[in-house]
Amino acid sequence: MKSFRNLFSDREFNRKLLTLSFPIAFQSLMLALVAAADALMLGKVDQNSMAAVSLATQIQFVQNMVIWAIVGGVGILGAQYWGKKDKEVLGKIFGISIRQSLVVSAAFFAGCFFTPNLLMRIFAHDTTLVAIGTEYLRVASWSYLITGVSQCYLAIMKVSEHTVRSAWISSGAVVLNILLNAVFIFGLLGCPAMGVRGAALATVAARVIELLWCVGSSLQKSYIRLRLKTIVTFDRMLVADFWRYSLPILGAGMLWGIGFTSYTAIMGHLGPDAAAANSVAAVVRDLMCCLCNGFAGAAGILIGNELGAGELARGRQYGDRLLIIGFLTGFACTAVILAVIPLVTHFLKLTDQAQSYVVGMFIILSIYMIGRSFCTIVINGVFYAGGDTFFDVYSLAVCMWGIALPCAFLGAFYFHWPVLLVYACTCLDEVGKIPWVVAHFFRYQWVRNITR
Secondary structure: OHHHHHHHHOHHHHHHHHHHHHHHHHHHHHHHHHHHHHHHHHHHHOHHHHHHHHHHHHHHHHHHHHHHHHHHHHHHHHHHHHHOOOHHHHHHHHHHHHHHHHHHHHHHHHHHHHOHHHHHHHHOOOHHHHHHHHHHHHHHHHHHHHHHHHHHHHHHHHHOOOHHHHHHHHHHHHHHHHHHHHHHHHOOOOOOOOHHHHHHHHHHHHHHHHHHHHHHHHOOOOOOOOOHHHHHOOOHHHHHHHHHHHHHHHHHHHHHHHHHHHHHHHHHOOOHHHHHHHHHHHHHHHHHHHHHHHHHHHHHHHHHHHHHOOOHHHHHHHHHHHHHHHHHHHHHHHHHHHHHHHHHHHHOOOOHHHHHHHHHHHHHHHHHHHHHHHHHHHHHHHHHHOOOOHHHHHHHHHHHHHHHHHHHHHHHHOOOOOHHHHHHHHOHHHHHHHHHHHHHHOOOOOOOOOOO
8 A cells, every 4th residue: 555655656756667668668659650551551562562571570570589588688687787887797788788689680681681582481382472572581681680789779778777869769760661661662752663672671771770870879978888898708607697587588578479479370260350350459459568568668677776776675665666557557558448449440441240359359458458568567577677587488388378378279279169259368368367476576586686
């Protein structure tokens, strides 16, 4: 009860939380919009182009999972060492992350540039789709080479009190990507219409500008600069710490990514109406998740700073407050989703069956978002702040892979349950995690200073 009262009375906590969370949430929103813009523009070209690029970007999705783990390591260790005011070690962490991301990015670049045809055949057998996807990958591969580096720059900015600049850079790159998409795909402003090749070229140009902006910003006063020495020097103990917290994030990311892809495949096999309704629900879900992603990112930095500074009691107090915020954010998302049902059904041109599915899925989604918001903020924010990253792996293995996914699969292909019941099964994992997450939270194993 005391934490609930302090939630609104501690102005310093609220100021820090909002200063960190809204730029991160806005950045997450902009990244969600660029994927929607790509699909919309290429859909205007032809259906095959849209489908081929959608399949080709699954390779980038895998790369992003690995980069996300590296960036996660920067966030966890970086936040604590920044709280400790140890800029020297923070610079070493920056160098380690750049070295690891360069290795990963080089591998994905080589595969997409030299063997794009082979990679496309993993996702499609149709020769037309393979040919279009191959063309896209060969050009887009250059963006895969530099994306990891820019993400490390943005991560180090977030933990060193430059969250707003990080959001401006990332969001500016997204806006530029969308604008260049329109120019290169449709041939605006005197440029030739390049279709899929234009979409890939726009991505490369946006990523180059993003990286240059990152490097330029890091040269300013108060920013952490990248030094060649930190990239080539191998600090065994710090590298071990880095991967101790990053590898579970990678494992959780893979479990989550493959699981969500499986959900989409299951719903896609239930017919075009179910697939269309699920696509609409997925867009709304991703947009709603931007807010909880912002709070989770802010929680990791805010609590990590306190734990790294040795202020364990204050870090625990902040965690208690964010537990409440997790629930409040979920209920807010529930209200928004229920409110937009009439708006969505009015503007979308769907069959009567698909429209009824949309209404049902939105009602289920409104409940799901309570669990999703709470679990994202507590697991990916509070727990990660103290280096407690293994819990995410366990919870996904049990709740998603042990309960939700088998129920959805059996319901769709063996028991032939109604579409909405199968969809509800795909939402079981986040809601089912709530009691387990709460119990783990109050053990306070995440209240740890992991700096050396």
